[in-house]
Structures are given as C-alpha cells and as structure tokens.
Amino acid sequence: MTISKKVINAQVMESNSHVFRCPICSSGMVMVDKSQLVCLDNHSFDLSKNGYINLAPQAHVTKYDKTLFEARKTVMSSGFFNPVLEYITAIASEHLEGREQAFILDAGCGEGTHLSAILSQLPGDTIGAGIDLAKEGITAASKEYPGSIWSVADLANCPFQANQFDVILNILSPANYAEFTRLLKSDGLFIKAVPESGYLKELRAIFYEEGERKDDSDPVVRFKEHFDSVTTKRLTYLFPLAPALLAPLIRMTPLTWGASNEKIEEALGTAIENITIDFTIIMGVKRVD
Incomplete structure (x- = not known):
C-alpha cells in the first residue's frame, strides 16, 4: 500500500512535535489524528492536503508566486547552484559528524530545492524543516519533497521551541538574528x-x-554582532547557460521586478552563454553568554 505524501509529512511532524511552538501563545504543540497541530491553549492548525502546516497567523501576500517557484526549480535542477550547495553541505556535514540525530532548518526555503539537495547528502538521521512566508513555495516543497517538515511561517516569529536546531541555513533570504540565536542549540551553526x-x-x-546606487552594507559585520567563530568563503564561477534556462532565470530573479516588458524582451533576446555566480558564505556558531 502506497503512503500518501500528506501522511509521510504528518508522520514526521508527529514524531517531532516537541520542536513546535504555537505562533499565537508560544505554548507546546502536539499532532492530533495526523491532521492538526494543536497547542496547550487549544489553538489549532490544520495540515494541508499536500502535507504542510500554515503557522503564520496573519495572511501575507508576497511577490513569490507559483510560476516563480516553478522557474526557480527548473534553474536549480540544472546544477546552477551546485558548487554553493556542495560547499554548504560539506560544512554542515562536518558540524554534524558523530550525532545520532540532528535537526536542520532552512529559513526562507522557497520551493525546498536547496534543503532537499543538502539533506540527501548529510549523514545519519538528519531531519529537515523548511519555512517560508510564500505559501506557493511551501506547497511545492511539500508535494515534491515529502519526509521533511514544511511550514508557512514568519521569520520574525518562528514556530519552534528554543534550542532545537543543530544547523540553520539562510540562503538568499533575509535573516532574523535574534530568532535564529533562540532556535539554535548551544553549539549550533548558522x-x-x-x-x-x-x-x-x-x-x-x-x-x-x-x-545605479548599490547596497554598501556589510553583512559580515552584522553577522559578527550575533555569532562567534565567524568565517567566510567567497565562491565565484561561470555557469554555462543553456538557451532554455534564460527565461526561467529571468522569471525567478527579483532583478526583473518592476522592469518594463521591453526590458524583459530585450533580455530574452540576448544570447547570454554564461552567467556569473558570485556568493559569500558566512558561517558562525551561536554566541553563548
């Protein structure tokens, strides 16, 4: 008998319900009938038909829609981000070595492609949780990658108990340093x-x-205000861009938001053979006062 993706995801949440915290009253939560997360004060949240849980009490409208996440999955599945993910996976794997069980959170996970790729390479029993305010992204993640915890959630009010996660990932997404510090275990890695x-x-x-004016703020400085043993790694490479990838790449990037149709058509007509990938990976451990 084939188990549905919803049941698979419900089983993971039920087995790890101790990590959840009610986003309304901050009390503990339990899974009931593999269909609801209910807190001690009786606030309840239904599991969706696709197996994710919406733990964002307030409705949010984002620019990240279904077509954007479809485009992003197409691009990411091409190997576009592989060197970055391989480096992050190696760092996480080293940190988790020797642990019988570990929890990893992707804060701003989108459609779940990055977290799924990283989890597939991590050793032992590593449980993944992905949160994002964009419901379309979480919907796609829960359908495509069952077996992890997927939740619509606000980074400013993460629906998890303190000191639960061994590793938190934050890839191309805003950070909430206070929340991430709260969520990480005493030796947790960000x-x-x-x-x-x-x-x-x-x-x-x-x-x-x-x-055009560029953002001159230094994220490493901000990072060091909250974490210890901070190190950085810059990864720069050219990715061969197949013609079929240009349209989804343009669709997925916020660079094009607000651009005129003429500009988008101009970009689509450009023969870009290679695209530059240029990232800094910043790593640090939780500061324990």
Whole structure:
C-alpha cells in the first residue's frame, strides 16, 4: 500500500512535535489524528492536503508566486547552484559528524530545492524543516519533497521551541538574528549565503542603469554582532547557460521586478552563454553568554 505524501509529512511532524511552538501563545504543540497541530491553549492548525502546516497567523501576500517557484526549480535542477550547495553541505556535514540525530532548518526555503539537495547528502538521521512566508513555495516543497517538515511561517516569529536546531541555513533570504540565536542549540551553526557584486552581472547590465546606487552594507559585520567563530568563503564561477534556462532565470530573479516588458524582451533576446555566480558564505556558531 502506497503512503500518501500528506501522511509521510504528518508522520514526521508527529514524531517531532516537541520542536513546535504555537505562533499565537508560544505554548507546546502536539499532532492530533495526523491532521492538526494543536497547542496547550487549544489553538489549532490544520495540515494541508499536500502535507504542510500554515503557522503564520496573519495572511501575507508576497511577490513569490507559483510560476516563480516553478522557474526557480527548473534553474536549480540544472546544477546552477551546485558548487554553493556542495560547499554548504560539506560544512554542515562536518558540524554534524558523530550525532545520532540532528535537526536542520532552512529559513526562507522557497520551493525546498536547496534543503532537499543538502539533506540527501548529510549523514545519519538528519531531519529537515523548511519555512517560508510564500505559501506557493511551501506547497511545492511539500508535494515534491515529502519526509521533511514544511511550514508557512514568519521569520520574525518562528514556530519552534528554543534550542532545537543543530544547523540553520539562510540562503538568499533575509535573516532574523535574534530568532535564529533562540532556535539554535548551544553549539549550533548558522550558515548564510549572500550575493556579491558579480552575481548575475550579465542580467544586471540589462536591467540596471550604469552607476545605479548599490547596497554598501556589510553583512559580515552584522553577522559578527550575533555569532562567534565567524568565517567566510567567497565562491565565484561561470555557469554555462543553456538557451532554455534564460527565461526561467529571468522569471525567478527579483532583478526583473518592476522592469518594463521591453526590458524583459530585450533580455530574452540576448544570447547570454554564461552567467556569473558570485556568493559569500558566512558561517558562525551561536554566541553563548
């Protein structure tokens, strides 16, 4: 008998219900009938038909829709991000070595491609949780990658108990340092991937005017305010861009948001043979006062 993806996801949540915290009252939660998460104060949240749980009490509208996540999955499945994911996986694997069980959180997981790829290479019994405010992304993740915890959730009010996660990932997504510090175990590792100046520069040349103001803030400085043993690694490479990948790449990147149809058509007509990937990976361990 084939077990549905919803049941698979429900079983993971039920087995690990101790990690959940009610986003309304902050009390503990349990899974009831493999269909609801219910807290001690009786706030209840239904498991969706696809096997994710919506733990964002307030409705949120984002620019990240179904077509964007479909485009992102197409691009990521091509190997576009592989060197970055391989490096992150190696760092996480080293940190988790020797642990019988571990929990890893992808904060801002989108459609789950990155977390799923990393989990597939980690040793032992590693349980993954992915959260994002974009319901379309979490819907796609729960359908495509059953066996992890997928939740619509707000990074400012993460629906998990303190000191639960061995590793937190934050890839191309805003960070909430106070929440991540709360969620990490005493020796927990935080890994953040931030784009550098060369990232997608071939598209930036089309969509951004020369001399446009750039963000000069240094994420490493902010990182060091909250974490110890901070190290960085810059990864820069050219990715051969097959013609069929140009349209989904343009669709998935916020670079094109607000661009005119003429600009998008111009980009689609450009023969970009290689695209630049340029990231800094920042790593640090939880600061224990």
